[in-house]
Amino acid sequence: MAKKVLIIDDYPATVKMMTEILQLKGYEIVAAYDGASGLLKARSEKPDLILLDIMMPEKSGFEVCRELKSDAATSGIPVIIVTIRVSEDSIRNGKSLGAAEYITKPFEPFRLLEAVEKHIG
DSSP, rough: OEEEEEEEEOHHHHHHHHHHHTTTTTOOEEEEEEHHHHHHHHHHHHSSEEEEOOSSSOHHHHHHHHHHHHTTTTTTTEEEEEEEEOHHHHHHHHHHTTTEEEEEESOOHHOOOOOOHHHHO
């Protein structure tokens, strides 16, 4: 059975690109385009991993990560932050909230695959 990845990003082109990269490796993809619907999908879809943008409408990725990690139903799901924000404070904040990895955009496709495979192989 294919591992399921939830992509939470408000930019459709980014979701499409990540989807294409991951589907080539056999991953099942679910997408949400804002933080609030991303939280709902995380709870209903029970993905094996979440790729999470930071700057989004409704709820920021930091808020989403905080809520995911404080909910027993989703706290065990690895979260990889994929964002354009590259400041040390943002990276530190993401990791302190429980993110397993922090990847900056633009990213190399192999870097994304490497991170996903590291956490759900």
